[in-house]
Amino acid sequence: MNIKKVGVLGCGLMGSGIAQVSAMAGFDTTVLEVEQKYLDKGFAGIEKSLTKFAERPPEKGGITQQQKADALAHLKGTTKRTDLAHCDIVIEAIIENVPQKKEMYSALDEIVKKDAIFASNTSSISITELMTATDRPERFIGLHFFNPVPLMKLVEVVKTIATASDVYDAAYDFGKKLGKVPVRTSDKTGFIVNRLLVPYLLDAIRAYEEGVGSIEDIDNAMKLGCGYPMGPFTLLDFVGLETTYYITEVMYHEFKERRFASPPLLKRLVMAGWYGRKTGKGFYDYADPNNPKPNRL
Numbered sequence: 001m002n003i004k005k006v007g008v009l010g011c012g013l014m015g016s017g018i019a020q021v022s023a024m025a026g027f028d029t030t031v032l033e034v035e036q037k038y039l040d041k042g043f044a045g046i047e048k049s050l051t052k053f054a055e056r057p058p059e060k061g062g063i064t065q066q067q068k069a070d071a072l073a074h075l076k077g078t079t080k081r082t083d084l085a086h087c088d089i090v091i092e093a094i095i096e097n098v099p100q101k102k103e104m105y106s107a108l109d110e111i112v113k114k115d116a117i118f119a120s121n122t123s124s125i126s127i128t129e130l131m132t133a134t135d136r137p138e139r140f141i142g143l144h145f146f147n148p149v150p151l152m153k154l155v156e157v158v159k160t161i162a163t164a165s166d167v168y169d170a171a172y173d174f175g176k177k178l179g180k181v182p183v184r185t186s187d188k189t190g191f192i193v194n195r196l197l198v199p200y201l202l203d204a205i206r207a208y209e210e211g212v213g214s215i216e217d218i219d220n221a222m223k224l225g226c227g228y229p230m231g232p233f234t235l236l237d238f239v240g241l242e243t244t245y246y247i248t249e250v251m252y253h254e255f256k257e258r259r260f261a262s263p264p265l266l267k268r269l270v271m272a273g274w275y276g277r278k279t280g281k282g283f284y285d286y287a288d289p290n291n292p293k294p295n296r297l
Contacts, residue, residue, distance in 0.1 A: 001088070001117075001166065001167070001170040002088070003027070003088040003089050003117075003170065003174050003177075004027065004028065004088055005027070005028050005029075005030070005086055005087045005088050005089075006019075006022045006027045006028065006029045006030070006087060006088070006089055006090075006091065007029075007030050007031075007032065007084040007087035007089070007090035007091070007112070008022065008029060008030070008031045008032070008090075008091050008093060009032050009090065009091065009092040009093060009094050009104060009108075010031075010032070010033065010092065010093040010094040010095075011031045011033045011038050011039050011041070011042030011043070011077065012038070012042065012093065012094075013147060013148075014093040014121055014145060014147060014149060015031065015042065015093035015094070015121075016031070016042035016043070016045050016046050017049075017145065017147070017148055017149025017150055018091055018093055018121065018145055018149055019031045019042075019046065019075060020046045020049060020050065020071070020149065020150050021149055021150055021178050021179065021180070022074075022178060023046075023071040023072070023074035023075045024050075024063070024067070024071045024150075024179075025177055025178045025179060026070075026074065027074060027177075028074050028076075029074055029075050029076070030076045030077075030078055030083055030084055030087065031043075031075070031076070031077050031078070032078055032079070032080075032081060032083070032084060033077065033078075033079060034079065035079065036077075036079060039077035039078075039079070042077075043075070043077060046072075046075065047072065049150055050063070050068045050071055050072065051068070053068070053150070054067075054068045081107060081108060081111055082111055084108060084111065084112055085111050085112055085113065086113060087112060087113075087116055088116055088117070089116060089117040089118075089119060089171075089174065090108060090112055090116060090117070090118050090119065091119045091120075091121060091143055092104065092105070092118070092119065092120045092121060092122075092130075093121040093145075096122060096123075096124070096125060096243075096246060098125055098129065098130070101120065101122070101125070101130055101133075102129075102130060102132075102133035103133075105118060105130060105133040105134050106133045106134065109133070109134040109135055109136065114136065115139070116136075116139070117139050117140075117141060117167055117170065117171060118131075118134060118136060118139060118140050118141070119140075119141045119142065119143040119171065120141075120142055120143070121142075121143060121144055121145055122142065122144065123144055123191075123194055123243075123247060124189065124190065124194065124246070124247045124250040124251065125250065126187060126189065127140065127141070127142040127158050127159075127160050127187045128160045128161070128162070128187050131160055131162065137160070137162040137163075138162055138163060138164040138167065139163075139164065139167050140160065140162070140163060140167075141157065141158060141159065141160075141163055141167060141168065141171045142156065142157070142158025142159075142160075142187065142191070143155055143156075143157060143158070143171060143174075143175065144156040144158060144191060144193075145180075146193070147239070153179075153180055153181045154180065154181055154182075154183065154193070155175045155178070155180040155181070155182050155183075156182075156183055156185050156191045156192060156193065157171050157172050157175055157182045157183065157184050157185065158185050158186065158187055158191055159184070159185075159186055159187065160186075160187045161187075168184070172184065189250060189251050189254040189255070190247070190251050194247060194251070195251075198244070198247060198248060198251060198260060199259040199260065200232065201232050201235065201236055201244060202248065202259065202260070202261070202262070202263055202266070203259075204218055204222075204231075204232035204233065204236075205232075205236075205263040205265055205266055206263050208233075208265070208297075209263060209264070209265055214294065215233045215283050215284070215294040215295070215297075216294045218231060218232065218233065219231025219232065219233050219234055233282075233283040233284065233294075234283075234284070236276065236282065236283060237276030237277050237282040237283055237284055237286075237292075238276065238277055239276070240275050240276050240277075240278055241266060241269050241270050241274065241275045241276050241282050241283075242270050242275045243275075244266065245262055245266055245267065245270045248260055248261065248262040248266070249262065265297060269282060269283075269297075274295075277289075281295065282295075283295060283297070
C-alpha cells in the first residue's frame with residue numbers, strides 16, 4: 001500500500017501532534033474538527049512547536065526554516081467530512097467516548113474511499129468494538145501515539161482478529177515513515193504500555209496511601225533508583241488523573257483484577273477536579289509551574 005494522503009480526526013493535543021509529525025514526514029495531511037476555532041487553536045500549537053524545532057541545531061533533531069515551511073504547506077484544516085474522501089489513512093484522535101467515535105467512523109465509512117485504512121489513537125478502548133461501526137473491519141487498526149507526539153518515539157500498532165496482514169504491515173511501515181519506532185501488539189486492553197504502566201502507577205498511589213513514603217520521596221526513589229525520567233506522581237499529573245482514572249475503569253472492567261482497580265485517593269482527586277498540571281492541582285500544586293510542591297493528601 002502506498003500511503004500519500006493522511007486524514008486526522010481532531011485537532012486537540014494528540015490530533016495536532018499526529019498531524020504535525022505526518023506533515024513533517026511529507027504527507028499531505030487534512031485535519032477535521034467540528035468548529036474552526038478548534039482548528040485555529042490546534043494549528044497555532046503546531047506552528048509554535050515547529051518554531052521550536054527550527055530553533056534547535058540539526059544534531060538535536062532541529063529542522064530548517066524551509067522544512068518548517070514545507071511542513072505547514074502539507075497541512076490543511078477543515079470542518080467538512082467530505083474533505084477526507086481521498087485519504088489513504090484516517091487516524092482518529094477525538095474524545096475517549098465510544099458512541100462519538102463510532103458515530104464518526106460510521107459517517108466516514110460512507111465518505112472515505114473503500115481501500116483506505118481507518119485507525120484509532122485510543123489508549124484503552126477496544127479497537128474491535130470501534131471496528132464494528134464500519135464495513136471495513138479488515139482495514140481497521142489501532143495506532144496509539146504518545147504525548148507529546150512530536151517528541152515521543154513510540155507508536156503501538158494494534159491489530160484485531162479481523163485486521164488484514166497487509167494492512168497491519170502498511171500501518172507498521174507508515175509508523176516508521178513518521179520517524180517513530182513502531183511496536184506490534186494485539187487488541188488486548190491496555191496494549192503493551194498501559195498494560196504494564198498502569199499497575200505501576202496505581203501501586204505508587206497505594207504505597208503512598210499505606211504510608212510507605214511521601215509523594216516526593218516515592219518520585220525521587222523511582223527516578224534515582226530506577227533511572228526513570230520522572231517519578232510516578234509527576235507522570236500521573238502530566239498524563240492527567242482523569243485520563244488515568246478512565247483507563248483504570250476500562251481495564252478493571254475487562255480483567256476484574258485488583259492491580260487495575262483505581263485506589264480511593266485517585267478517585268477522590270478526580271471527583272474534586274484535581275486532574276494534575278492541566279487544572280493546577282493534582283498530587284502536586286502548580287501555583288508556581290516551575291517549582292511544583294507536593295500536596296498534603
